[in-house]
Structures are given as C-alpha cells and as structure tokens.
Amino acid sequence: MPEVRLVGPNGEQVGIVPIAKALELARESDLDLVEVAPTARPPVAKLMDYGKFKYESAMKAREARKNQAHTIIKEIKLRPKIDPHDYETKKGHVVRFLKAGDKVKVTIMFRGREQSRPELGFRLLQRLADDVEDLGFVESRPKQDGRNMIMVLGPHKKKAEAKAEQRAASREQDAAAGPA
Numbered sequence: 001m002p003e004v005r006l007v008g009p010n011g012e013q014v015g016i017v018p019i020a021k022a023l024e025l026a027r028e029s030d031l032d033l034v035e036v037a038p039t040a041r042p043p044v045a046k047l048m049d050y051g052k053f054k055y056e057s058a059m060k061a062r063e064a065r066k067n068q069a070h071t072i073i074k075e076i077k078l079r080p081k082i083d084p085h086d087y088e089t090k091k092g093h094v095v096r097f098l099k100a101g102d103k104v105k106v107t108i109m110f111r112g113r114e115q116s117r118p119e120l121g122f123r124l125l126q127r128l129a130d131d132v133e134d135l136g137f138v139e140s141r142p143k144q145d146g147r148n149m150i151m152v153l154g155p156h157k158k159k160a161e162a163k164a165e166q167r168a169a170s171r172e173q174d175a176a177a178g179p180a
Contacts, residue, residue, distance in 0.1 A: 007036070007046040016042055073152070075105045080120040087124075091131055098135040098155045101162030108149040121149040129153065 006014035006022050009031055017025075026033040026047050034053070037044035074097040076090055097104045106128060108121040125142040132153065139154035155162070 003042045004035075004045040005040065005042050007044060009047045009049075022047075071103060073103045073105050075107060077107045077109060078124065079109055079111075080114050080117070080124060082124070091128060094128065094132055094153065095135060098132060098153065099157075099162065100166075101155050101157050103139065103155065104136070104153045106151045106153065110147050110149070115147060118144055118149060125149065125151045 002019050003016050004019055004022055006017050006025070008014050009029065014025075022033055022045055029047060031047045032050040034046050034048055034050055035043055036046050074093075076094055076097075078087075078090055082090070094104050094106070106125060108124060110118070110121065114120070122142050129138050129151070134156075136153040136155045138151060140150075140152040142149050142151040157165075
C-alpha cells in the first residue's frame, strides 16, 4: 500500500500515513493534499489551501518584480571645445543620472581637425571622471571609436538602493509638509 510522509497545515509533522488516510484527513479539514517532495522516500505531501498558496506565491513574485531594478544606460554627448558653463551643465546631468543609479555613457564627438587631437577628448573625459568620482566609477576606460571617444561611468549605488533612498526622502518631505 503506497504511503506518504504527511505534513499538517501549520507545518507540523503528522507522520507516515497511507494515501487514502491522507486524502480523508484533507477532506475532513477542507484542505488540499499537495505533493511537495515527490522524489523523497516516502514522498512528502502537505495539507494546504492550494488556491491560497498559488495566490500568495504570485503576489511574492509580483513584489519581487516590482523591486527589481532595470539597468538603464543614459548617454551624454560632448565636444572637445566645450564652454565651461556648458561643461558644468552636462556634468550636472551626469551627477543626476549617477545619483539615480543609472550608468552613463559619455561620448565626445570630434569634427574635422579635432580628430587629430584625441588627447583633448581624453583629458576632458578624465576631468569628468575625477569630478564625479564620489558618485560613480569608470566602468570602461575612454576609447576612440571612429570620430567619437566613449567612456562608461557606473554608479557606486545600485539602482534599487537609489530608489529606496528617493522613496525615503519623499516620505520625509511629506511628513515635514504635514497634513494638508
């Protein structure tokens, strides 16, 4: 006669019982008999509300997807002969992206004779990397790609951490504003 190791609805061990007795116990307690470890000897079955179990596991999966962060690469384009104020503006964008937990691809576009002076672009990228050193790190070193020079900066903070900080800051602001 086939037997199963039965686990009760609250996780307590009932023991090894025949399948017919396990089904009878399930019917009496108005629960489902679910096989949880078919390869075990004897197989393990549990008394549970299967519909509720499926719903709860779906909700857990949904919550995990909600908290999952998507890595986004933002791109900033510069020219070697950039005005100091324009540089500060672009640097501000890079800082904002890194604080949000996004990667930043910095591209320097060379035109005409500028292509013969790649060191200007390299110096500019190095300066930018040094300026945002506290928020991000150089993920890929500057490299020439045709008319462009490309460098990728990665944030020190993960996207999920940055989102959690933003939520906490907005909650604090709401609390400080008080009841409307």
